[in-house]
Amino acid sequence: MNIESTSGTPTDSEVILGILNNSENVLKRLYVAYFPMVMQLIINNNGDADDAKDIYQEGIIILYNKVKTGDFELSSKLKTYIYSVCRRLWLKRLSQLNRYGGDIKDFEEYLAVDDETEKNNERDIQFNRMGDALNLLGEPCKTIIEDFYIHNRSMKEICENFGYTNADNAKTQKYKCLQRLKKLFFQQT
Amino acid sequence: MNDNELLEQIERYLNGEMTKQERAAFEILRSENAEINEKVVEHKHFTNLIKQYGERLELEKRLDAIHNEIDVETLEDELKIHPSFIVRLWRNHHSKISVAASIAIFSVLVTLFYTGYLTNRDQDYRYLSGEIAQIKQQMKTQQRVGMKVPVNPGNIRGTGFAVSSNGCIVTNFHVVRNADSVYVQSVDGKSYRAKVLYTEPQNDIAVLQINDTSFKTLGTLPYAFKNSETEIGESVFTLGYPRDAMVLGPGYLTASTGFNGATTDSTFYQVSIPVTFGNSGGPLLDNKGNIIGIIKASETHVEGANFAIKSNYLIKAIQDIPADSLNRPLILNTKNTLANLTRVQQIKKLQNYVFMVRVYNQ
Numbered sequence: 336m337n338i339e340s341t342s343g344t345p346t347d348s349e350v351i352l353g354i355l356n357n358s359e360n361v362l363k364r365l366y367v368a369y370f371p372m373v374m375q376l377i378i379n380n381n382g383d384a385d386d387a388k389d390i391y392q393e394g395i396i397i398l399y400n401k402v403k404t405g406d407f408e409l410s411s412k413l414k415t416y417i418y419s420v421c422r423r424l425w426l427k428r429l430s431q432l433n434r435y436g437g438d439i440k441d442f443e444e445y446l447a448v449d450d451e452t453e454k455n456n457e458r459d460i461q462f463n464r465m466g467d468a469l470n471l472l473g474e475p476c477k478t479i480i481e482d483f484y485i486h487n488r489s490m491k492e493i494c495e496n497f498g499y500t501n502a503d504n505a506k507t508q509k510y511k512c513l514q515r516l517k518k519l520f521f522q523q524t
Numbered sequence: 525m526n527d528n529e530l531l532e533q534i535e536r537y538l539n540g541e542m543t544k545q546e547r548a549a550f551e552i553l554r555s556e557n558a559e560i561n562e563k564v565v566e567h568k569h570f571t572n573l574i575k576q577y578g579e580r581l582e583l584e585k586r587l588d589a590i591h592n593e594i595d596v597e598t599l600e601d602e603l604k605i606h607p608s609f610i611v612r613l614w615r616n617h618h619s620k621i622s623v624a625a626s627i628a629i630f631s632v633l634v635t636l637f638y639t640g641y642l643t644n645r646d647q648d649y650r651y652l653s654g655e656i657a658q659i660k661q662q663m664k665t666q667q668r669v670g671m672k673v674p675v676n677p678g679n680i681r682g683t684g685f686a687v688s689s690n691g692c693i694v695t696n697f698h699v700v701r702n703a704d705s706v707y708v709q710s711v712d713g714k715s716y717r718a719k720v721l722y723t724e725p726q727n728d729i730a731v732l733q734i735n736d737t738s739f740k741t742l743g744t745l746p747y748a749f750k751n752s753e754t755e756i757g758e759s760v761f762t763l764g765y766p767r768d769a770m771v772l773g774p775g776y777l778t779a780s781t782g783f784n785g786a787t788t789d790s791t792f793y794q795v796s797i798p799v800t801f802g803n804s805g806g807p808l809l810d811n812k813g814n815i816i817g818i819i820k821a822s823e824t825h826v827e828g829a830n831f832a833i834k835s836n837y838l839i840k841a842i843q844d845i846p847a848d849s850l851n852r853p854l855i856l857n858t859k860n861t862l863a864n865l866t867r868v869q870q871i872k873k874l875q876n877y878v879f880m881v882r883v884y885n886q
Contacts, residue, residue: 359586366590374596375603384596392587399583440605458576465577484571485578510528517570 344368347413354402366395369414372443373421379440381429390428394421397455411446419445423452468519476512483509530560534567680883683764683806683819684708684732687749687842688854689742691716691734694838695805695881696820697723700730708734708879711770715882722845727791727833728820729841730805732881746873747807748860750814751836754793756780762797762819762832763871764806765880772871773797773806777816782831792831793817799830805881808832813862813870 345353345364353361373394374387382390397420401407409416422445469477475497482488482496490502490509499505536542537550554561606612614621682699686692693708700706700720709715716736723730754760754777762773775797782792793816795808801821808817817832842854862870 362586363590366587367594370591370594371599371603374599378600378603379605384600388591388596392584392591395587396580396583461573462577462580465573466581469577480574481578484574506532507528510531513531516574520570520573 347409350413351402351407351409354399366391369417372414372418375442376418376422376440377425379442380425382425386425386428390421390424393424393455397451400455400458401451415444415446416448418443419448420451423448427452464520468516471519472512472516475508476515479505479509479512480516530563531567534564537564538568538571680885681765681802682804682821682881682883683802684879684881685763685805685807685815686742686745686877686879687731687838687856689744690851691718691739691742692721692854693718693732693734693879693881694818694842695730695732696818697725697728697730699805699881700732700883701725702885703883704885706732706884707882708732709882710879711875714738718881721849722841724837724841724844727837727841729818729833729838731842731845742877744859744861745857745877746861747809747813747815747877748858749835749839749856750810750816751839753780753834753836754810754816758816759811760795760797760808760816761867762795762799762803762806762808763874763878764799764803764819765878766800766802768880770875770878771803773799773803773819782829791833791837792820793834795819795830795832797830802880807874807878808835809862809870809874813860813865813874 342364345361345368350361350365352358353365370387370391373391374384377387377390378384394417398407398413398417422439422441426439469480472480479493479497482493483490490505493499493509494502494505497505499508533550537547542550554564680699680703682695684693684695684699687694700723703720706718706720707715708718716734716739718732719735721731721733756777756779758777760775760777763770764773765771775795777793778796779794781788781790782794793808797808797819799806799819799821803819804821806819807815808819810816814835815838816835818835818838820831820833839856842856845854847853862873865873
């Protein structure tokens with residue numbers, strides 16, 4: 336991807352390739368390009384700047400996950416897709432907050448995107464559960480799990496960080512932590 | 525092989541850290557042992573969840589970092605649809621405006637309450653409507669009364685006719701009974717003051733004398749006074765003032781006697797002339813224009829029966845007037861100038877000698 340331009344609104348295919356390649360530059364340009372559109376929708380429909388940030392980031396994450404899992408098919412303009420997803424998310428939020436007056440001011444075309452947001456809802460639940468479970472796990476387990484499974488650090492490094500004299504002890508500790516995490520994760524309702 | 529050792533094996537297997545032989549051996553173990561296979565799948569799924577969690581956390585951090593570079597406030601100002609001045613004024617100050625309005629309304633109500641406006645309003649209205657009702661009632665009464673009573677009404681009204689050219693007028697006694705003052709009005713609307721000269725209550729006859737400086741003379745009377753009895757079936761008529769205008773009442777002489785309740789009375793004729801109270805004292809004439817009686821309106825309350833006092837009683841009454849109450853002797857006219865005239869011509873001449881009698885008493 337050497338011909339990738341470095342500023343301005345990225346093309347739709349640039350965005351997809353950029354996400355797949357974890358391009359920081361594309362992500363940033365994508366974010367900056369469409370944030371004003373979503374912000375306009377939200378602040379003119381009973382929301383504020385923080386609501387706009389939450390909804391927009393949620394929308395970007397949906398797009399990101401979809402591209403990453405490989406089931407993203409660009410059937411419309413990316414702009415329309417993002418607007419539709421954010422619009423749907425905001426309507427949902429408004430009705431949860433009982434702020435929805437049954438009327439929404441639109442600024443763009445939009446599509447029906449119920450599926451996307453439903454799937455995202457499940458992911459959100461698991462994400463929150465995992466966060467809660469890790470917090471309940473407490474130190475040093477939390478850091479050991481994060482270092483090993485998320486940051487892909489070796490057991491050797493972990494041993495050094497925690498001052499374990501014996502790598503076997505560290506391993507034992509890690510498995511105990513994992514068992515407890517599973518328990519906490521699945522216990523939550 | 526304990527749980528931890530198994531987990532280590534699974535992790536090495538999933539991470540691709542096993543040697544070829546180890547891997548082959550583990551895959552055989554996995555396919556033979558369903559429990560181990562399940563554990564592999566479960567472990568893979570769970571570590572994926574941890575990884576996704578980590579990735580998402582990291583993505584959020586990246587997005588937050590990007591977001592922090594955006595000048596959100598400027599953007600917000602640009603994108604916000606600015607409502608009109610009044611709407612903004614309301615949004616910014618609605619609590620103050622509401623409080624001010626509440627105080628204003630409250631103080632108005634308190635003021636109204638203490639000035640009695642709220643409590644008296646209804647009473648005022650009732651007074652007013654009562655007054656209106658009263659006025660309406662008065663107007664109705666006036667309308668009703670106004671139809672019967674003229675602008676300058678006498679308390680009692682009747683008819684009279686001249687018996688001499690110098691202003692002696694005959695009417696019924698009951699018309700002028702208890703009179704304080706009497707006026708006679710001619711057919712042309714001239715009103716003259718009169719005094720009661722003589723009365724004969726038993727025959728219901730009264731003689732008036734016009735006593736007014738504006739009165740000159742009536743001229744020679746066109747009719748004569750018949751002394752003899754008139755026969756039943758004679759066509760007769762009267763002129764009178766049952767209302768403000770003179771009215772002709774034609775009919776027949778239907779009986780030579782009247783009756784007062786149960787007893788017959790030879791003082792009267794009965795006539796078929798429809799008369800009302802205002803006809804009282806009017807002249808009864810025959811076809812030729814002789815006075816044959818004085819109409820006496822239905823005081824007896826016998827329906828359809830009207831009476832006239834026979835003229836011979838009139839003549840007798842006039843003769844009985846004390847001489848000292850007369851300026852000069854009263855001589856009844858005996859020359860009838862109406863005899864050969866038509867009814868219309870008769871009436872034209874007659875009408876100047878028939879008067880409305882107005883009586884005022886307290």
